Amino acid sequence: MTDVTTFERPVADDLEPGPVPGVGQTAPPTVIPNPADTPIGPRRGVRESTLDERFNIIGALLAGPAIATVLFGWLTPLTGPVGWVVIAYLAFIGIYVLLVSLRADREEVKDRVLSVLLISAGVVLFSALVFVVVYTVSRGFEALLHVNFFTQTMQLAGPLDGLDVGGISHAIVGTLIQISIALIITVPLGITTAVFLNEIGGRFARFVRTISDAMTALPSIVAGLFVYAAVIQLITHQRSGFAAALAISVMMLPIMIRASDVVLRLVPGNLREASYALGSTRWHTVWSVVLPTARSGIVTAVILATARGIGETSPVLLTSGITAVMNVNPFEGPMISLPLQVFDFVKSPEPALIVRGFGTAAVLILLVLLLFVIARIIGGKGPGQLSDAQRRRASQRSMDDLQRITTKNYALPAPTPAPIDTEEPTP
């Protein structure tokens, strides 16, 4: 932070008493400075970097690795790529500080170095994350090239078979069935609970919100353990897709509630009030004002919760069981899903199975990516924010309304009033 000199307020004693205009004297007139007198300098680009700054960064980028290479190759007994990277980075920072300080004061040096550090953090993080995904896809790419990888099960493929036999269709089907059951459970329950938190309110709603916040802290393996002990051991006595779906539901429900809750909270209060002012009921307000306004946000919430649910491995590990055959009955027998199939494949030392594992992980990533893109296309807008076309249509409609209301030409046939539907919506 630059040193800001604090100005002390002048006390009355320090002020020179100005000439007091006596009787008959007039105070000097106020002079307004003419703006045309001030010279206009060249326009400064506040966001662009000068040649000097660019040279500093390029020079430091070249000098850092060079210094590290010299140290490692000739001058000191340092070895290893890790050490080289560390030394190169430190040398780069040092040289950069030196170059900047030739022309600038300490504050600017600090500012530049911090900017470089922030950009480094970003580069490291994004390259690491992208690398994780690219590595997975590239190692599994070989498996993805085979059509049978998507159409067959592992029932007839032995551990030593090549990639042209066997596939993961049973895991894809299993994932779809499990996530569908979980969605059937969590979507109505989660959204209705979020509506309850926002529209009904009160002390019990606050309690529900606290509990669902607590639930987000539940480790996924503990959710799996709960379903394993409570459902499998006590009721069904066998692992099944339904049990796995229950475990996924326990994980997804709090995510769904919190995300929908945030979206519903953004619905402007005056829309609700307008609806009440028109005499509609609470239920009608929720159904035809609140939910449609927050539609895109709720859909986004559901899709993101789905993406999280699809990728859950640990609850499924305890509850669904592992199988190599197609099973479409969620209540009977083990049913494997994609993440669990990945886990099962890579436990084996066989190269072909490991490639299949990476291929399965790639399919999983692509599925999540697809969901994410859909969520971006649908959502990404707050409630009440319209696209240009929607805004044009809305303004056209309101202009029509205005004309209809203010028109004095009664010769025109009046538009037929909309029938008031008296039937009550069934909740």
Place this chain on the structure above:
Amino acid sequence: MAKRRTFESLTDVHSLLTDKTSVKEPVERVFADEIEGSGVERLDDSPETIGGTTRIRREPANYGAGDRRSLVSTPSRSDSVFKVISFTAGATTVGIMLAVGLFLSVRANDALQVEGINFLFEQQWSPDTHEFGIAAVIFGTFTIAIIAMFVGVPLAVGTALLLSEVVRGPLRGFLVSLVDLMAAVPSVVFGLWGLFFLQANVIPVSKWISTYFSWIPIFAVQDSSTGQTLTEASAFTSSAFIAGIVVGLMVVPTQTSVMREAFSQAPVGEREAAFALGSTRWGMIRTVVLPFGRGGMIGGVMLGLGRALGETIAVYLIISPIFTINWEVLKTGTNSVSALIALRYGEATQFGLSALMAAGLVLFLITLIVNFTASSIVARSRSGAQTN
């Protein structure tokens, strides 16, 4: 649906008139029938009233000017049903959550009664001989989570500042979406990467650290019986350090998005004030953005910590489980509660399962404390309660 369209165009008109949607806390609405003892007599729904329109009670003949008129709102049938249904949904949610907690507590009780307070100090895990405790696994859980924080927090803070202060335009939107997307990448993918790529490639790093920094006790790698320094690769392969790096990378996206949210809400007026007083960008960040976003930073870190403590699959794939407290983070062998559950649930007897439940319950309580601390810090901070 003519009626519906009216409402939609209302919405449209509203958004047409206001650029920004005003965010308001929902107003608490009290309906007369909810006030107990308000002396309101219920009116029966006659068929010609629509919904719950407000009707004025028939006034007595001697109605004076000083008396207040009572406005009685009669909830329509659909309203009552709506209330009951949404209340039921809330109750069901609470029921599910409480069922999980209660069931775990009740089942864990058997094991805890046998072991008592010793459960927290015993390192071994053999429930069938009644010698089991979570000292070693909890220690390992925390080791991995703390290493994850050391790896993750600098990256998360740096990236969050980068996204909120440095990068502009379309690139920023793209990177923000990328961070959000990465938060949804399944943990098994990170586990794969850790198992097949990092384990092999991080050994030189571990060796380098243990060679040059072995004078710090936690970075030493020694044979536990002889005290000799180990240098072969197998001593480094499945360490808490590697698991920590993977878990750290996994929680960074979550932390980054929480922090970025807080940073980008720093008031523009204060930012410009800092610039107007002649501060550099870093000066502005240090005096305006960081103090404002402190709550978001702490909240983000703790949210990530909660995730890191509960992470199962990546840890399970990487570590080689041991049941002793291992202070040397670079050395092969560590453990965590969730990995222990994943490892032992299949062969567990009823009593063994109860012991696993007790371990899971302890983990749940720890993550619960971490989460609630985080949300209370965030809620009390200036950047407000935006953690999701």
